[in-house]
Amino acid sequence: GAVVSQHPSRVICKSGTSVKIECRSLDFQATTMFWYRQFPKQSLMLMATSNEGSKATYEQGVEKDKFLINHASLTLSTLTVTSAHPEDSSFYICSASGVDTQYFGPGTRLTVL
Amino acid sequence: RKEVEQDPGPFNVPEGATVAFNCTYSNSASQSFFWYRQDCRKEPKLLMSVYSSGNEDGRFTAQLNRASQYISLLIRDSKLSDSATYLCVVMPLSGGYNKLIFGAGTRLAVHP
Numbered sequence: 001g002a003v004v005s006q007h008p009s010r011v012i013c014k015s016g017t018s019v020k021i022e023c024r025s026l027d028f029q030a031t032t033m034f035w036y037r038q039f040p041k042q043s044l045m046l047m048a049t050s051n052e053g054s055k056a057t058y059e060q061g062v063e064k065d066k067f068l069i070n071h072a073s074l075t076l077s078t079l080t081v082t083s084a085h086p087e088d089s090s091f092y093i094c095s096a097s098g099v100d101t102q103y104f105g106p107g108t109r110l111t112v113l
Numbered sequence: 114r115k116e117v118e119q120d121p122g123p124f125n126v127p128e129g130a131t132v133a134f135n136c137t138y139s140n141s142a143s144q145s146f147f148w149y150r151q152d153c154r155k156e157p158k159l160l161m162s163v164y165s166s167g168n169e170d171g172r173f174t175a176q177l178n179r180a181s182q183y184i185s186l187l188i189r190d191s192k193l194s195d196s197a198t199y200l201c202v203v204m205p206l207s208g209g210y211n212k213l214i215f216g217a218g219t220r221l222a223v224h225p
Contacts, residue, residue, distance in 0.1 A: 032211070034212070034213075041217075042217060043117075043200070043215040043216055043217040043218060044157065044200075044215045045215075046212065046213070046214075049212065091154070093156050093157075095213075097211045098211075100145070100162070100211075101145075101147060101159060101162070101204075101211065101213075102211060102213055104156040104157055104158070105156060106155070106156050107154075107155070107156045109154070
């Protein structure tokens with residue numbers, strides 16, 4: 001299957017700082033990428049749909065000014081968590097849209113102290 | 114009501130057992146269905162797609178009942194390596210973005 005990478009895999013930061021997470025599709029071009037968040041023992045929740053060359057589409061309840069998404073090329077989307085707080089600590093996973101399904105990155109575990 | 118509902122488990126079964134997971138979805142216009150597997154602290158990985166006619170992949174059999182909006186996964190001859198969380202996933206009609214809706218998952222623990 002297709003390969004999607006995420007960087008960093010783990011980040012610990014202080015409250016109030018911003019954290020950028022990169023998602024790359026390594027062997028195909030992805031016009032659409034998705035960003036999910038997963039809290040412990042809960043399902044993946046879609047945060048936003050990232051479209052190359054245009055603004056992201058955010059799900060209801062997700063603050064677009066807090067979770068900045070940039071999809072500048074067909075192989076890279078970035079999620080920036082601005083002014084992170086402890087309640088933002090979670091597992092953030094990106095995926096790239098294929099023909100019939102999505103290919104997931106390995107995830108980024110964010111811990112905000 | 115959640116869009117995709119699953120029994121959270123856990124299902125604790127011995128090696129060699131047969132185990133079945135169920136899932137219901139609320140959007141009757143959903144077009145594609147999948148089972149994903151997620152290991153602890155890892156990303157989900159596609160296990161299999163689910164087709165209306167039912168489909169089998171080795172020890173795994175998936176069934177879809179569109180009238181009842183019900184999806185199932187059967188695992189035969191369970192292995193220790195099958196221990197994971199199984200996610201029922203639905204793709205609604207959404208205008209081309211392949212948006213996926215995940216259930217909360219059913220945990221399976223296979224013991225010797």
